Amino acid sequence: MSEAREAGSAADGPRLDERVDAARAWRARLVEIALPLAIFAAALGLWEAVVRLRQIPPYILPAPSVIAETLVKDWSVLSASLLVTLSITFEALIAATVGGVALAILLSQSKWIERAFLPFAIVLQVTPVIAIAPLLLVWLEPSTAVLVCAFLVAFFPVLANTALGLASTDYNLVDLFEIYRAPRWKQLVYLRLPSALPYFFSGLRIAGGLALIGAIVAELAAGAAGQGTGLAFRIVEAGFRLNIPRMFAALALISATGIAIYGFFTALSTMFLGRWHESAGGRER
Amino acid sequence: MSEKPLVALRGIEKRFASGVRALGGLDLDVRQGEFLSLLGPSGCGKSTALRLIAGLSEPNSGAVEWRDGARPEIGFVFQEPTLMPWTSVAKNVFLPLRLQGVAWRDAASRVREALAGVGLAGFADAYPRELSGGMRMRVSIARALVTKPPLLLMDEPFAALDEITRFRLNDDLLALAAQLKTTVIFVTHSVFESVYLSSRIAVFAARPGRVTETIEISAPRVRHSDFRLAPEFSDYARRASAALDAASGARAA
Ligand SMILES: Nc1ncnc2c1ncn2[C@@H]1O[C@H](COP(=O)(O)OP(=O)(O)O)[C@@H](O)[C@H]1O
Ligand SMILES: [Mg+2]
Numbered sequence: 001m002s003e004a005r006e007a008g009s010a011a012d013g014p015r016l017d018e019r020v021d022a023a024r025a026w027r028a029r030l031v032e033i034a035l036p037l038a039i040f041a042a043a044l045g046l047w048e049a050v051v052r053l054r055q056i057p058p059y060i061l062p063a064p065s066v067i068a069e070t071l072v073k074d075w076s077v078l079s080a081s082l083l084v085t086l087s088i089t090f091e092a093l094i095a096a097t098v099g100g101v102a103l104a105i106l107l108s109q110s111k112w113i114e115r116a117f118l119p120f121a122i123v124l125q126v127t128p129v130i131a132i133a134p135l136l137l138v139w140l141e142p143s144t145a146v147l148v149c150a151f152l153v154a155f156f157p158v159l160a161n162t163a164l165g166l167a168s169t170d171y172n173l174v175d176l177f178e179i180y181r182a183p184r185w186k187q188l189v190y191l192r193l194p195s196a197l198p199y200f201f202s203g204l205r206i207a208g209g210l211a212l213i214g215a216i217v218a219e220l221a222a223g224a225a226g227q228g229t230g231l232a233f234r235i236v237e238a239g240f241r242l243n244i245p246r247m248f249a250a251l252a253l254i255s256a257t258g259i260a261i262y263g264f265f266t267a268l269s270t271m272f273l274g275r276w277h278e279s280a281g282g283r284e285r
Numbered sequence: 286m287s288e289k290p291l292v293a294l295r296g297i298e299k300r301f302a303s304g305v306r307a308l309g310g311l312d313l314d315v316r317q318g319e320f321l322s323l324l325g326p327s328g329c330g331k332s333t334a335l336r337l338i339a340g341l342s343e344p345n346s347g348a349v350e351w352r353d354g355a356r357p358e359i360g361f362v363f364q365e366p367t368l369m370p371w372t373s374v375a376k377n378v379f380l381p382l383r384l385q386g387v388a389w390r391d392a393a394s395r396v397r398e399a400l401a402g403v404g405l406a407g408f409a410d411a412y413p414r415e416l417s418g419g420m421r422m423r424v425s426i427a428r429a430l431v432t433k434p435p436l437l438l439m440d441e442p443f444a445a446l447d448e449i450t451r452f453r454l455n456d457d458l459l460a461l462a463a464q465l466k467t468t469v470i471f472v473t474h475s476v477f478e479s480v481y482l483s484s485r486i487a488v489f490a491a492r493p494g495r496v497t498e499t500i501e502i503s504a505p506r507v508r509h510s511d512f513r514l515a516p517e518f519s520d521y522a523r524r525a526s527a528a529l530d531a532a533s534g535a536r537a538a
Contacts, residue, residue, distance in 0.1 A: 172367040175341050179361050180384040190383070194371045275412045276370040 062245040067252060070245040078234065078246075082253050085230040088143075088215045089208075089261070092150030096207055099151075100158025101200070107159075108166040108192065125156040129214050133221035142222040146230070149218030154211035161203025165196025198277045201269035208261040216254065231257075289352050290314035291436065291468055292338060297347035298493075299333055307333040309493025311347070315436075320462060320469045320506070322479035322486045324525060326533065330494020331472040335438050338470065360429030360467075362439040366421035368413040368428075374400065375409035378428045385432070399431040400424075402461055419450035426458065433465055440472045452510065455481055463507050476529065480521045481513060488525065490532035498528040 044064045050056070051063040058066050071078065103121070107114040129149050136145040169192050177187045219232035231250045238247040297311035307330045315321055315338075323331045336342050337349055340356050351357070360381075368377045375396050382392040400406055403423040413421055422442060429437055443451040459482060462469050473479050479486045486500040502521055504512060512518055 170367060172363045172365065173369065175336075175339075175363075176361060176367065176380075177384065178341060179339055179359065180381050182384045186384060190380070191369070194369065197371065273371075276372075276414060 059242055059244045062248055066245050067248045070249040071252065074246055074249060078231070078249060078253060081229055081231045081234045081250070082257070085212070085215055085219070085232070085254070086257065088147055088150055088219075088230060089211045089257070092147055092154050092215065093204075093208060093211045095147075095151050096154035096158050096211065097204065100155050100203070100207075101162050104159050104162035104166055104196075105188070107163050114163075121156060121159055124152060125160075129153050130217050130221070133218045136218070137222055146215055146218040146222055150211045150214035153214035154207040157203045157206040157210060158200070159203075161199045161206075162196055165199025166192045168199070169195045198269075198273055201265065201273065205262060205265040205269065208265050209258055212254070212258055212261060288317065291317045291352050292356075293350045294334070294337070295348045295350060297334070297337065297349070298345045299330070299337065299342070300345050306493040308337075308344070309495055311493075311495045313487055313496050315468065315470060316485075317352075318466060318468055320459075320471065320482055320484045322483040323470065323472045323489060324476065324479045324486050324529065325474065325489025325494070326491060326529070327474055329489045329491035331474075331489055332440050333494065334489075335440050335470065335472055339438055357436055358432055358434045360432065360434040360437045362422075362425050362429045362437070362442045364441045364444055366413070366418075366425040368421060368424055370413050372412075373409065374405065374411050374413065374416070374424050377413065377424055378431050380428060381432045395431055399427040402430065402464075403427045403457065417450075419446055419454065422446065422454060423457075426454075426461070430461065430465060430467070433467075435468060437462065437467045437469045439469065441474065442471075443478070444474070451478070456509070458482070459507055476522050476525045477513070480518060480525055481508060486525055486528075488528040488532050497532045500524055500528060 048063045048065060051061055062070070103117070107117060129152060132152065133145070133149050136148055139145070140148060173191055173195075174187070177191055182190075215230065216232040219230045220236060222233075231254050234250040235247050238244070238250065292315045294311055294313040297308050298306075299308040299311075300306050311330075311334060313334070323334060325331050333342070337344055338356075339359060339361055340349075368374075369380070375393075378396045378399050379389065379392050382395065383389075397406070397409065400409055403426050405420060405423050405427065408416065408420065408424075413424065416424070425442070429439075443454055446454065455478065458469075461467075471479070471482060473482075480502060483502050484506060485502065487496045488498045488500065489495065490497045500521065504515075504517060
């Protein structure tokens with residue numbers, strides 16, 4: 001077909017205007033990354049300047065340089081706590097992913113199952129974890145309680161998004177599978193699961209952030225019992241000792257962790273969806 | 286026609302839960318090897334009839350009688366290309382074979398052949414979103430034909446395409462159908478498209494949907510664009526239009 005041939009001839013090699021386009025894309029990319037970084041750096045600079053000029057004492061508001069210093073100085077303590085928080089977050093996330101996807105698949109099998117189970121999931125979702133944490137701490141060992149807490153908050157977004165994804169499969173494709181008399185499991189594997197993938201990934205991105213929050217919140221609640229060693233415990237501990245720079249250092253690490261988790265799942269999602277889904281990567285104009 | 290029809294719709298009634306009587310007293314024979322267009326205004330039940338033939342829904346009364354006792358293998362093309370966006374063009378065309386349990390090793394050459402048949406030989410590894418609307422529809426047709434089904438059902442497949450692309454796809458579809466000797470049931474609301482493509486047109490009336498008239502188009506099966514300019518083409522088009530008008534009048538009666 002001539003239509004096909006026309007499109008095929010463009011794929012011979014990068015022409016000059018294509019290289020120019022590529023260069024322009026790179027510059028756009030650079031601005032996209034450099035601009036927010038520059039503004040962030042400027043904000044830090046302003047903070048530093050205000051603290052120094054007004055001579056605000058570090059136990060009220062430490063300067064960024066002091067926080068950085070503390071990060072280096074206390075790194076052995078902080079990195080150990082970071083590792084604890086990270087491992088809780090990821091264990092909770094893995095459990096939430098496995099459980100959420102499995103339950104979503106189960107719910108997608110029948111309307112009745114869905115009606116029977118969904119209310120429980122929703123009750124879990126709308127109950128703030130902070131309210132459950134003390135109860136979990138009564139029932140469970142603190143380390144387990146923290147894990148369960150993080151799991152509970154991360155679980156729902158995975159479940160809800162995956163269930164939505166499984167249910168919003170293109171109904172014409174479902175018809176097509178029926179026309180070819182495909183058994184249910186083939187419909188699930190070749191059709192429903194792949195088409196739920198973008199929904200699953202957006203659920204996972206939300207769950208990643210929530211798992212961290214859940215871990216922190218539960219640790220804060222457990223911290224009073226003096227058991228935890230995660231980053232939230234360091235914050236509580238530093239607060240008791242009025243070691244405000246360390247409090248900020250731990251806070252900075254939590255923020256960095258949150259950003260890293262988000263970045264990780266965004267990259268993962270781009271890797272899987274890059275070539276087919278609009279939400280991943282930019283759309284060429 | 287003394288030969289038994291490939292499939293016969295007999296006294297079909299189809300009501301939806303909403304109370305809509307989509308089809309009522311629908312009788313239609315589909316002959317082996319013909320290119321049959323179902324022509325009618327939108328909402329008159331053409332898609333519903335096609336879905337009944339495909340086995341995607343059941344009539345409330347009446348019967349879909351297959352010459353060979355059961356529905357043969359079919360290909361189905363929807364109004365939208367309905368491709369799986371997460372996989373390549375080749376893997377999309379592979380789908381019907383995969384669902385039949387054919388391994389990719391054994392299917393690859395048939396997939397390649399089907400893609401070549403629709404003029405997309407070089408696009409096996411492209412992803413659907415990288416293709417134009419016309420090319421996506423070609424992939425959809427390749428997918429429907431990869432099993433070489435004896436019957437191809439198409440539900441307004443070209444309605445969303447521009448005229449130039451549509452004319453080109455019309456010609457290619459005619460060539461493919463003739464080459465594979467496939468019986469085609471083609472739903473359209475375009476008089477000109479139905480005349481250009483068909484060996485026979487079944488004109489539908491609405492509320493309830495039924496066939497009011499069939500028109501034989503006795504021109505050679507493989508046609509070229511000069512057929513669009515031939516006097517017989519406009520004669521047929523006039524007859525089909527008149528039949529459509531009569532059908533829409535039949536509702537008021
Ligand atoms: N699944 C459905 N549920 C309820 N009503 C339907 C359904 N499908 C079609 N209809 C109704 O049946 C009638 C015929 O529809 P359809 O077969 O899609 O017409 P056409 O394909 O000729 O445009 C319309 O009035 C439409 O609203
Ligand atoms: Mg329709």
